[in-house]
Amino acid sequence: MKQAINKVAIIGSGTMGHGIAQTFAQAGYEVAMMDSAQSALERGMSLIRTSLATLADAGLVDPGQIPAILARIRPTTSIKEAASGADIAIEAVTEEEAVKKAIFAELDRFCTPEALLACNTTFLNPFAFAEVSHPERLLITHWYAPPQVIPLVDVVKGPHTSDATIELIVAVLRDLGKKPVVFKRFVAGYLVSRLQFALQREVFYLLDNDYLSAEELDEAARWGLALRMMVVGVVQRIDFGGLDLTARNLERPSFDPTPDDYSPTKIFELVKDGHLGVKTGKGFYDYGSKSEAEVCKERDVKLLKLLKLLQTL
Numbered sequence: 001m002k003q004a005i006n007k008v009a010i011i012g013s014g015t016m017g018h019g020i021a022q023t024f025a026q027a028g029y030e031v032a033m034m035d036s037a038q039s040a041l042e043r044g045m046s047l048i049r050t051s052l053a054t055l056a057d058a059g060l061v062d063p064g065q066i067p068a069i070l071a072r073i074r075p076t077t078s079i080k081e082a083a084s085g086a087d088i089a090i091e092a093v094t095e096e097e098a099v100k101k102a103i104f105a106e107l108d109r110f111c112t113p114e115a116l117l118a119c120n121t122t123f124l125n126p127f128a129f130a131e132v133s134h135p136e137r138l139l140i141t142h143w144y145a146p147p148q149v150i151p152l153v154d155v156v157k158g159p160h161t162s163d164a165t166i167e168l169i170v171a172v173l174r175d176l177g178k179k180p181v182v183f184k185r186f187v188a189g190y191l192v193s194r195l196q197f198a199l200q201r202e203v204f205y206l207l208d209n210d211y212l213s214a215e216e217l218d219e220a221a222r223w224g225l226a227l228r229m230m231v232v233g234v235v236q237r238i239d240f241g242g243l244d245l246t247a248r249n250l251e252r253p254s255f256d257p258t259p260d261d262y263s264p265t266k267i268f269e270l271v272k273d274g275h276l277g278v279k280t281g282k283g284f285y286d287y288g289s290k291s292e293a294e295v296c297k298e299r300d301v302k303l304l305k306l307l308k309l310l311q312t313l
Contacts, residue, residue, distance in 0.1 A: 009086035013044030017092040019147035022048045025072040027176045034082035041075040050293045058304045083110035092120040104130040123188045127158035135160035151179040154190045204264035214284040
């Protein structure tokens with residue numbers, strides 16, 4: 001795949017973009033990371049350096065290779081420069097249709113006809129609004145934060161996407177060490193986000209009504225839900241519990257789930273007060289004086305330890 005792909009363009013250097021750029025650079029690909037703001041590029045490169053140092057501490061990156069990895073990432077504020085000669089262009093900007101539509105118009109203008117054009121989106125359907133000359137090259141690659149650590153990437157085929165396009169991107173992603181899952185057609189939220197939305201409704205209900213603290217809720221989720229999920233997923237768990245039991249529960253539910261139209265309160269209060277989570281130092285948790293990079297490093301160290309263990313199963 002490295003012989004067929006010489007350059008990858010990442011449009012957007014924010015939460016997802018810089019991690020995607022890092023992932024390709026670590027695998028030996030030349031990367032152009034584009035953002036409209038120089039300050040955003042500087043932040044992205046700073047977070048990449050911190051992440052590479054974390055990976056080196058975990059023994060997953062040779063510290064001596066870090067300068068070469070960084071050298072393979074070329075920050076730019078010019079989408080024309082980023083797209084020129086790119087074999088794959090991945091859009092990772094804000095989740096707004098108008099913005100993404102404009103980006104794809106420019107990518108269509110500046111990329112070669114052979115370039116793969118990928119959209120990183122959770123809920124928008126780019127196949128309905130992206131106007132490109134070669135729709136057989138348009139697809140979705142939906143990454144998960146932090147993309148340089150989390151293996152899963154959702155690959156979504158559009159109504160005109162060619163099988164060759166899907167085969168190529170899947171091969172490239174596997175070359176990166178990722179675990180691509182191919183969706184036959186678009187569905188908003190794919191699997192993980194759809195599950196998260198259902199979970200969040202229950203989470204907000206429990207927190208808003210003060211049944212338990214955020215810390216206790218996460219403790220229960222880690223040791224009761226997530227632990228089993230890592231081994232049996234969400235479908236095979238039903239097999240272990242017994243389909244007859246699950247069927248009976250569906251017919252005669254033993255509890256009243258939170259209504260679909262439940263309107264959370266605490267999260268909107270936090271947002272109104274400017275508490276947006278890790279990036280502001282406080283959300284449901286208070287991160288004190290720790291910087292965003294420090295909090296992300298702590299998370300990534302734990303994720304890397306878990307990944308190492310899972311690879312032995």
